[in-house]
Amino acid sequence: MKKIRDILPNRVSTEKEDLFCYGFDASSTQGIPSAVVRPVNTEEVSEVAAFAFKHEASLIPRGAGSGMTGGAVPLNDSIILSLEGMNRILDIDEKNMVVTLEPGVINSHLQKKLEPMGLFYPPDPSSMEFCTIGGNVAENAGGPRALKYGVTRDYVLGLEMVLSDGRALSTGVKTHKGVVGYDLTRLIVGSEGTLGVITKIFLKVLPLPEEMITLLCTFSRLSMAAQAIPKITASGIIPRTLEFMDHEAIRAVESYKSVGLPLNVEALLLIEVDGPHSSVSEEAEKIASICTSLNGSVSVADDIFARQRLWEARRAVSPALYRISPTKINEDIVVPRGKIPEMIQILTDIAEKYNLKIVNFGHAGDGNIHVNIMTDKNNKEEYQKATGAVKDIFEATLKLGGTISGEHGIGLTKARYVEMELSQVSIGLMKAIKTVFDPKGIINPGKMFPPD
Amino acid sequence: MKKIRDILPNRVSTEKEDLFCYGFDASSTQGIPSAVVRPVNTEEVSEVAAFAFKHEASLIPRGAGSGMTGGAVPLNDSIILSLEGMNRILDIDEKNMVVTLEPGVINSHLQKKLEPMGLFYPPDPSSMEFCTIGGNVAENAGGPRALKYGVTRDYVLGLEMVLSDGRALSTGVKTHKGVVGYDLTRLIVGSEGTLGVITKIFLKVLPLPEEMITLLCTFSRLSMAAQAIPKITASGIIPRTLEFMDHEAIRAVESYKSVGLPLNVEALLLIEVDGPHSSVSEEAEKIASICTSLNGSVSVADDIFARQRLWEARRAVSPALYRISPTKINEDIVVPRGKIPEMIQILTDIAEKYNLKIVNFGHAGDGNIHVNIMTDKNNKEEYQKATGAVKDIFEATLKLGGTISGEHGIGLTKARYVEMELSQVSIGLMKAIKTVFDPKGIINPGKMFPPD
Numbered sequence: 001m002k003k004i005r006d007i008l009p010n011r012v013s014t015e016k017e018d019l020f021c022y023g024f025d026a027s028s029t030q031g032i033p034s035a036v037v038r039p040v041n042t043e044e045v046s047e048v049a050a051f052a053f054k055h056e057a058s059l060i061p062r063g064a065g066s067g068m069t070g071g072a073v074p075l076n077d078s079i080i081l082s083l084e085g086m087n088r089i090l091d092i093d094e095k096n097m098v099v100t101l102e103p104g105v106i107n108s109h110l111q112k113k114l115e116p117m118g119l120f121y122p123p124d125p126s127s128m129e130f131c132t133i134g135g136n137v138a139e140n141a142g143g144p145r146a147l148k149y150g151v152t153r154d155y156v157l158g159l160e161m162v163l164s165d166g167r168a169l170s171t172g173v174k175t176h177k178g179v180v181g182y183d184l185t186r187l188i189v190g191s192e193g194t195l196g197v198i199t200k201i202f203l204k205v206l207p208l209p210e211e212m213i214t215l216l217c218t219f220s221r222l223s224m225a226a227q228a229i230p231k232i233t234a235s236g237i238i239p240r241t242l243e244f245m246d247h248e249a250i251r252a253v254e255s256y257k258s259v260g261l262p263l264n265v266e267a268l269l270l271i272e273v274d275g276p277h278s279s280v281s282e283e284a285e286k287i288a289s290i291c292t293s294l295n296g297s298v299s300v301a302d303d304i305f306a307r308q309r310l311w312e313a314r315r316a317v318s319p320a321l322y323r324i325s326p327t328k329i330n331e332d333i334v335v336p337r338g339k340i341p342e343m344i345q346i347l348t349d350i351a352e353k354y355n356l357k358i359v360n361f362g363h364a365g366d367g368n369i370h371v372n373i374m375t376d377k378n379n380k381e382e383y384q385k386a387t388g389a390v391k392d393i394f395e396a397t398l399k400l401g402g403t404i405s406g407e408h409g410i411g412l413t414k415a416r417y418v419e420m421e422l423s424q425v426s427i428g429l430m431k432a433i434k435t436v437f438d439p440k441g442i443i444n445p446g447k448m449f450p451p452d
Numbered sequence: 453m454k455k456i457r458d459i460l461p462n463r464v465s466t467e468k469e470d471l472f473c474y475g476f477d478a479s480s481t482q483g484i485p486s487a488v489v490r491p492v493n494t495e496e497v498s499e500v501a502a503f504a505f506k507h508e509a510s511l512i513p514r515g516a517g518s519g520m521t522g523g524a525v526p527l528n529d530s531i532i533l534s535l536e537g538m539n540r541i542l543d544i545d546e547k548n549m550v551v552t553l554e555p556g557v558i559n560s561h562l563q564k565k566l567e568p569m570g571l572f573y574p575p576d577p578s579s580m581e582f583c584t585i586g587g588n589v590a591e592n593a594g595g596p597r598a599l600k601y602g603v604t605r606d607y608v609l610g611l612e613m614v615l616s617d618g619r620a621l622s623t624g625v626k627t628h629k630g631v632v633g634y635d636l637t638r639l640i641v642g643s644e645g646t647l648g649v650i651t652k653i654f655l656k657v658l659p660l661p662e663e664m665i666t667l668l669c670t671f672s673r674l675s676m677a678a679q680a681i682p683k684i685t686a687s688g689i690i691p692r693t694l695e696f697m698d699h700e701a702i703r704a705v706e707s708y709k710s711v712g713l714p715l716n717v718e719a720l721l722l723i724e725v726d727g728p729h730s731s732v733s734e735e736a737e738k739i740a741s742i743c744t745s746l747n748g749s750v751s752v753a754d755d756i757f758a759r760q761r762l763w764e765a766r767r768a769v770s771p772a773l774y775r776i777s778p779t780k781i782n783e784d785i786v787v788p789r790g791k792i793p794e795m796i797q798i799l800t801d802i803a804e805k806y807n808l809k810i811v812n813f814g815h816a817g818d819g820n821i822h823v824n825i826m827t828d829k830n831n832k833e834e835y836q837k838a839t840g841a842v843k844d845i846f847e848a849t850l851k852l853g854g855t856i857s858g859e860h861g862i863g864l865t866k867a868r869y870v871e872m873e874l875s876q877v878s879i880g881l882m883k884a885i886k887t888v889f890d891p892k893g894i895i896n897p898g899k900m901f902p903p904d
Contacts, residue, residue: 095682095790096819118688140631151629153638154606169877175786176818177603177858179592179642180873181900182882186605186638190631207688230547236570236659276731283728334627338547366628367548406629421632425621429888430634436884448633 004035004051004079011038022062022080026127026318028327028377029070029412033060033080040085042162042199048081049197050166058442059164061193063103063135066127068330069411071139071192075446081197083134089113090200098157098174099203103134120208122149125407126315134198140190142407144241144314147365148274149206151407153189160200161188164438174202187433192409193444195437212240212274213284214301216310217291218265222246222348224294225267226341229364231290232271233337237283242365243270248324249317249361256320259313269296269364270314317361318370324357325374329386331414333397334368334406346396347371353392354385368406394420410448418450456487456503456531463490474514474532478579478770480779480829481522481864485512485532492537494614494651500533501649502618510894511616513645515555515587518579520782521863523591523644527898533649535586541565542652550609550626551655555586572660574601577859578767586650592642594859596693596766599817600726601658603859605641612652613640616890626654639885644861645896647889664692664726665736666753668762669743670717674698674800676746677719678793681816683742684723685789689735694817695722700776701769701813708772711765721748721816722766769813769822776809777826781838783866785849786820786858798848799823805844806837820858846872862900870902 005012013019013036024030034057039045052059058078065072074080087104094117101110107128110121124143125131131141137159142151158172172178172185188195219225225244232242245253247266254261261268269291273283288298301307321328335343344360347369351358362370371393375386394404394417404421405414418427431449435441457464465471465488476482486509491497504511510530517524526532539556546569553562559580562573576595577583583593589611594603610624624630624637640647671677677696684694697705697720702713713720721743725735740750753759773780787795796812799821803810814822823845827838846856846869856873857866870879883901887893 093788093790095686096788097685098788140635142629146629150606153635154602163877167877169881170875171878173786173855174853175788175820175855175858177594177598177786177815177820178855179859179861180855180857180870181862181878182885183592183605183638183642184878184881186635190635207690210688233549234547236662238659275727276734278730278734279728282730334625334629336545336548336550336627338545363629368627368629401626403625403627403630403632405632406627407631409631410633418632423622425615425619426623426633426636429621429636432888433634433885436881436888 025065025067027070031074033074036080045162046166053165061197063132066131068408069413071411120206138193158202161196209274215271217269217296222266226344230338240274241272244364245361248359252320327377329373331371335400335402337367339400477517477519479522483526485526488532497614498618505617513649515584518583520860521865523863572658590645610654613648661726667723669721669748674718678796682790692726693724696816697813700811704772779829781825783823787852787854791852
């Protein structure tokens with residue numbers, strides 16, 4: 001580590017506190033790096049990579065460390081390459097609706113910068129107040145608005161990346177279309193920081209929708225809420241969001257920050273429509289009538305404050321759950337939309353079978369449910385049951401034609417389950433692609449692939 | 453070839469006529485294959501691939517042969533693997549809005565099947581009446597509606613593919629989200645048939661928009677039409693289509709099939725908005741007022757017949773141009789939207805400089821212009837001038853931040869220009885990825901990469 005300090009004396013830390021702080025993320029995994037490097041430009045990233053390549057040291061690219069699966073957690077003795085200092089929005093081209101930025105830009109900072117210009121960057125992970133766009137790209141982050149607007153992948157036009165040996169790579173285009181060569185851009189999006197270090201991002205943005213209406217629909221019966229979901233999406237309306245919270249999720253939020261959600265219901269849907277002034281109220285009415293026909297009770301967020309309060313409540317679910325039990329095993333399965341009612345029933349059955357508390361919420365509109373098994377790592381017996389439940393949940397998900405991760409990725413925590421979904425042929429190709437980008441295997445090793 | 457006939461006796465042809473017919477596509481390139489194989493299921497594709505792998509024979513996957521850059525044109529002595537017989541729509545899951553189909557399904561057949569169900573598959577290449585979805589996936593086809601709805605890539609959820617050695621690969625998901633492993637699906641989309649043979653496709657579809665309005669806006673001055681384009685997209689409306697035709701394109705269509713387009717204008721825009729009934733007329737009015745403020749003259753297609761007539765006219769441009777001159781060099785550059793007026797001026801200047809007829813039309817809304825240099829291959833001097841003009845056009849495009857292909861891909865015809873856009877680092881990675889999928893280099897060789 002002396003040598004890397006020789007190269008970038010002002011960017012390297014080996015302080016104990018830093019090594020600890022940069023050792024974990026929002027998953028329950030942890031490691032201790034040997035150094036933390038905070039480069040401020042592409043050249044410095046390149047120098048660090050060249051150093052790591054030469055000395056075969058592992059390099060862990062890191063944004064805000066808000067990932068849910070340990071993607072930014074170092075194996076011991078790795079170098080953390082924190083991109084938080086590369087946080088400039090370099091250009092907002094209003095005419096062409098293209099934004100150029102560095103990876104360390106916080107998601108909500110970009111959103112707030114764009115709004116007054118009448119522009120809109122849809123991807124809105126619940127961690128948007130602190131997660132970085134670079135991390136969003138690495139994980140292909142989604143969020144509530146993915147239902148109508150798609151995920152991070154759908155907004156990345158091009159990238160600049162430093163490869164493991166320090167060479168720079170440019171991918172993609174700065175236009176809204178382009179088909180020259182293989183789509184390296186979208187190969188890198190969602191690659192969980194395993195192919196290189198993203199140093200610049202070109203994003204497509206949209207015109208800000210004219211208006212939106214936010215509906216809170218509560219259901220005294222869970223099964224009715226579950227039925228409402230595919231009914232709404234089948235009605236021809238694609239809401240901007242169609243979020244789901246079960247009773248436990250509601251209770252957790254209310255005890256964490258009291259926002260006035262009703263506690264006497266089994267589930268709620270938080271639904272938002274957006275678009276031209278003339279059409280949104282019509283769509284909101286249609287949705288309300290579907291919900292009331294299933295015995296739901298509908299209220300409209302009257303002003304921006306009411307709206308914000310509801311979204312704060314939704315975004316608070318994840319932190320709030322830590323109040324229920326010391327450990328939460330947080331999965332983010334996806335099933336085909338129409339299978340949501342069936343999956344909700346299966347989750348209830350699994351909770352009963354293992355006598356575990358399972359809290360469900362998430363982006364129900366696109367079939368993406370955040371399943372949280374509430375447990376205690378130190379209670380060995382219970383924790384083992386929880387692990388058994390995870391396997392059952394994944395098996396049921398795949399049987400319904402789903403996937404074991406819609407947003408969070410594989411990282412460390414899901415690595416051992418990858419082979420349940422991906423074939424050996426597929427994993428073999430992916431490993432070979434990894435070797436093409438990173439022949440020495442030094443970039444974020446041990447992630448995404450099944451453990452040897 | 454005797455041996456491959458032994459394996460699939462009823463699927464192989466070496467008839468002279470077949471070898472000729474399967475030797476070209478919509479580009480002006482041509483080759484003569486050694487055999488044409490028409491498998492009807494994945495197992496047969498697998499057998500052919502295993503045969504080719506063993507004997508190191510080149511295999512050229514082919515849909516309808518409607519590609520514009522020679523992507524399906526065989527090098528001499530290759531085996532054409534025509535997928536036209538694998539043309540079944542296997543499943544339309546209305547509830548989940550997911551379609552499963554074989555690669556040989558014709559684009560418009562799918563569209564027509566979906567519409568009565570209230571569903572919508574947006575990608576609409578001008579060749580939609582005869583091109584296949586498999587070809588669309590291989591080339592990442594766009595079309596007029598890409599402006600609002602994106603390209604083929606945005607609708608492919610997952611794929612099944614036979615690899616060069618005959619093994620089967622499954623990629624992606626059947627849900628609207630999924631982030632498990634590298635995104636092989638989107639690596640394959642747009643790979644121009646060079647990574648393997650696509651045998652099954654999972655597509656996301658949308659609810660059919662409630663209503664649409666089609667506007668024809670004509671301009672006596674080209675520069676005014678060019679200015680209208682970024683003005684409309686900057687107004688906050690994203691039309692479903694924003695198509696452009698210059699005077700020569702209009703004239704060519706009118707002489708090919710008289711549809712009543714005005715001949716006394718320098719350019720026209722064909723604009724369509726769609727969405728809920730309540731908002732489309734408002735949007736159409738806004739667009740009309742932008743066009744009239746630039747001295748455009750606006751008319752509305754009153755009924756479905758008027759609408760169809762306009763779209764037939766638009767789709768007829770490409771075939772109509774063959775009437776003007778024996779050879780057309782057809783490029784599909786993209787520039788950032790706001791640079792359209794500048795690019796149109798540059799094209800006018802280049803036409804003048806080389807004393808060539810250049811006809812421009814295309815998807816102006818997303819900056820994608822189809823530039824057609826009208827020439828005669830047999831007039832050596834003129835053809836050489838035309839080749840010089842192509843290079844000038846690409847240079848100007850890249851200087852404006854654009855790309856040399858928005859839809860058509862590289863294939864054979866653009867291979868020699870790839871290095872103008874892609875770096876050696878990028879090409880090196882792409883070639884290595886190609887080798888991962890196709891170690892013997894037998895799948896569609898000679899395409900997409902710069903010639904050695």
